[in-house]
Amino acid sequence: MDTAGFADLVEPITHDGFLAGTAVLTTITLVAGALAVRRILPRNERDETLPWTEDGPR
Amino acid sequence: MRSGVPWKGCAGPARIDVTATPRVAGTTRTYEFSGNTAVLGAGAAPPEVRGESLAGTRPRAARVTALVPAHNEEIGIAQTIDSLRRQTQPPDRILVAADNCTDGTVAIARAMGVEVIETVGNTAKKAGALNQGLALVLPTLEPHDVVLMMDADSRLSPIFIARGMRYFDKHPQRGGISGSYVAGDHPSRVGLLQRIEYAQGLRTVHRRAGRIHVLSGAATMFTVEALMTVARLRGSSLIPGVPGQVYDEASLTEDYELTVALQRVGFDPRCARDCRVVTDIMPTWSDWRTQRLRWQRGTLETLMTYGFVEHTRKAWAVQAWTYFRTLVPLLMVAIWSYAVAFEELSLHLMWLALIPVFMLDQLLASWRTGRRGRLYAVVLVPMLLYDLVQSVVYWQALSRALHGADPEWIT
Numbered sequence: 001m002d003t004a005g006f007a008d009l010v011e012p013i014t015h016d017g018f019l020a021g022t023a024v025l026t027t028i029t030l031v032a033g034a035l036a037v038r039r040i041l042p043r044n045e046r047d048e049t050l051p052w053t054e055d056g057p058r
Numbered sequence: 059m060r061s062g063v064p065w066k067g068c069a070g071p072a073r074i075d076v077t078a079t080p081r082v083a084g085t086t087r088t089y090e091f092s093g094n095t096a097v098l099g100a101g102a103a104p105p106e107v108r109g110e111s112l113a114g115t116r117p118r119a120a121r122v123t124a125l126v127p128a129h130n131e132e133i134g135i136a137q138t139i140d141s142l143r144r145q146t147q148p149p150d151r152i153l154v155a156a157d158n159c160t161d162g163t164v165a166i167a168r169a170m171g172v173e174v175i176e177t178v179g180n181t182a183k184k185a186g187a188l189n190q191g192l193a194l195v196l197p198t199l200e201p202h203d204v205v206l207m208m209d210a211d212s213r214l215s216p217i218f219i220a221r222g223m224r225y226f227d228k229h230p231q232r233g234g235i236s237g238s239y240v241a242g243d244h245p246s247r248v249g250l251l252q253r254i255e256y257a258q259g260l261r262t263v264h265r266r267a268g269r270i271h272v273l274s275g276a277a278t279m280f281t282v283e284a285l286m287t288v289a290r291l292r293g294s295s296l297i298p299g300v301p302g303q304v305y306d307e308a309s310l311t312e313d314y315e316l317t318v319a320l321q322r323v324g325f326d327p328r329c330a331r332d333c334r335v336v337t338d339i340m341p342t343w344s345d346w347r348t349q350r351l352r353w354q355r356g357t358l359e360t361l362m363t364y365g366f367v368e369h370t371r372k373a374w375a376v377q378a379w380t381y382f383r384t385l386v387p388l389l390m391v392a393i394w395s396y397a398v399a400f401e402e403l404s405l406h407l408m409w410l411a412l413i414p415v416f417m418l419d420q421l422l423a424s425w426r427t428g429r430r431g432r433l434y435a436v437v438l439v440p441m442l443l444y445d446l447v448q449s450v451v452y453w454q455a456l457s458r459a460l461h462g463a464d465p466e467w468i469t
Contacts, residue, residue: 011400014396014400015400015401018393018396018397018400018401021389021392021393021396022393024389025386025389025390025393028386029409029412032416033412033415033416036412036415036416036418036419037415037419039265039419039422039423040415040418040419040422043265
């Protein structure tokens with residue numbers, strides 16, 4: 001098999017891999033963005049046994 | 059004591075033999091001490107462990123003992139002791155456990171009027187020094203008393219102990235209260251990056267009601283009850299280690315190991331927002347790498363020792379995510395390279411909208427690090443590079459944990 005033939009053979013495989021990798025990266029980017037938004041939003045988990053909740057967060 | 063400083067131990071076990079019989083709630087309890095161990099006498103389980111309450115039967119207010127392990131800490135020990143003395147509720151006893159010091163640490167501590175013990179035959183570095191110190195102080199204490207363990211390169215905020223005691227008053231089953239660690243000022247770039255990292259990590263902890271991965275070695279308060287319970291149950295199916303020892307001397311990260319041990323025996327330790335402790339950071343990249351190798355390897359080895367059990371499942375998941383995350387940059391390089399070489403490139407501008415979100419997130423998380431810290435964080439690239447370098451260290455740590463290589467300590 002010549003070089004061109006081999007390239008034609010593996011091209012669909014590498015292209016599918018590229019699409020899969022892109023999908024993974026897209027998912028990770030979206031998850032990271034969602035986590036960043038979550039961290040930006042105010043959040044203070046309440047626990048009645050923690051003293052700072054008696055006087056409000058400092 | 060800075061985590062990771064070199065400890066030169068001598069051969070042979072330490073021998074500190076003490077027997078004490080403190081009275082607790084009308085019951086005589088015998089602690090037997092041998093070497094670095096502190097073992098509760100047979101048939102004298104703590105009332106809380108037996109399901110009884112100490113409320114209303116306490117003979118006196120809780121006492122606080124500060125225990126400071128130190129190895130060649132002449133630069134920082136005076137400030138550490140001074141910060142203890144300046145507490146609004148000063149500790150009843152300050153004990154420096156000097157371990158193989160060859161500098162002026164012992165002389166400075168004695169000149170400041172605190173008790174100093176010099177470890178004998180300690181080969182277990184910080185954990186061994188702490189165990190020898192605890193073997194001396196625990197016999198004098200009652201279960202509701204508190205031991206503050208702090209590094210000799212750290213400084214407490216003046217209300218640290220008073221606020222920490224409030225936590226235990228409110229909920230004794232905390233067992234341990236970790237200080238909120240803040241990186242000390244350092245002019246180097248690696249110092250600033252650590253400062254940002256500490257601030258961001260602490261913000262996450264505070265947003266989770268103080269649930270913390272590791273009770274900071276910089277400064278953490280423990281009830282005697284919690285320490286004795288851990289010591290008594292070491293070597294059982296619950297927690298590893300030598301029966302009678304509070305700290306597992308086989309661990310590279312004794313503070314993390316103790317955190318897991320406390321949780322395994324039923325305590326619920328937290329980090330206190332208002333107990334602040336300023337601690338020195340690694341001043342050079344070389345020191346930083348050595349410290350992080352030890353931290354990460356110690357974490358992995360602790361998890362491997364405990365296995366996939368109730369109190370380590372989340373930590374295992376965090377580690378899996380951590381290592382997966384390190385592969386993302388490699389995937390990005392591969393995908394982009396392939397795209398440039400073989401595919402048609404197209405850029406969707408909507409993705410750029412995410413960048414301000416990441417910048418705002420970084421800005422808020424690093425707000426307490428000052429103008430320079432905020433600037434470094436908001437431009438994203440420095441912390442991305444920092445994470446990248448840390449990723450390499452993580453893989454090295456994994457390799458060493460799996461192959462059992464000799465541990466490295468900062469020189």
